Amino acid sequence: MDKVFEPSKKPNHHTPFRPTRFTDGQRAVFYSALEDETSIDEMRYHQRRVGELADLEANPSAAPRHFWLYEADFGGRVLDLFEQHPSCPELTSEDEDGYPKCRQLAAEARSKKINAFRTPSARRSEGTCTPVFDRASLGHAPRMKAHGRFVHVNGDVVFRRD
Numbered sequence: 001m002d003k004v005f006e007p008s009k010k011p012n013h014h015t016p017f018r019p020t021r022f023t024d025g026q027r028a029v030f031y032s033a034l035e036d037e038t039s040i041d042e043m044r045y046h047q048r049r050v051g052e053l054a055d056l057e058a059n060p061s062a063a064p065r066h067f068w069l070y071e072a073d074f075g076g077r078v079l080d081l082f083e084q085h086p087s088c089p090e091l092t093s094e095d096e097d098g099y100p101k102c103r104q105l106a107a108e109a110r111s112k113k114i115n116a117f118r119t120p121s122a123r124r125s126e127g128t129c130t131p132v133f134d135r136a137s138l139g140h141a142p143r144m145k146a147h148g149r150f151v152h153v154n155g156d157v158v159f160r161r162d
Helices: 036-049 054-058 096-111
Strands: 065-071 078-080 116-120 143-153 156-161
Touching: 036 065, 036 143, 036 156, 054 143, 096 116
Parallel strands: 078 116
Antiparallel strands: 065 143, 143 156
């Protein structure tokens, strides 16, 4: 968790942090979700996007990709964006077209000392994502909740808990 808030030593982008939905890469964001299924769906999407699951998609016997699910304590101010979602479809845009608006919302939240959002997931319609904007609002001892792996099953990449 701490590494998320440390600038990349060898970034493959031109900013200290990887640009994502709620940051242009100048500030760190810790992406989390309230439900395990949402974390898994978000992970699968982003791993596919950067090509990390290409070998599994192409080859059923490829080595699985291992992942761990953690839970952490949070103590900070949260802005709930669910009520804004109908008038702000960018929160769940399928691609990066919605990112500028989401980044603007995050910058405004930071300026008002908001530590995190409670927002709909773009990858799981019934999911809740919780992007956290500062390390101080997270507990110091995240706990491993589950271990699993992405594997190839019947033409798809799925997550299997161990």
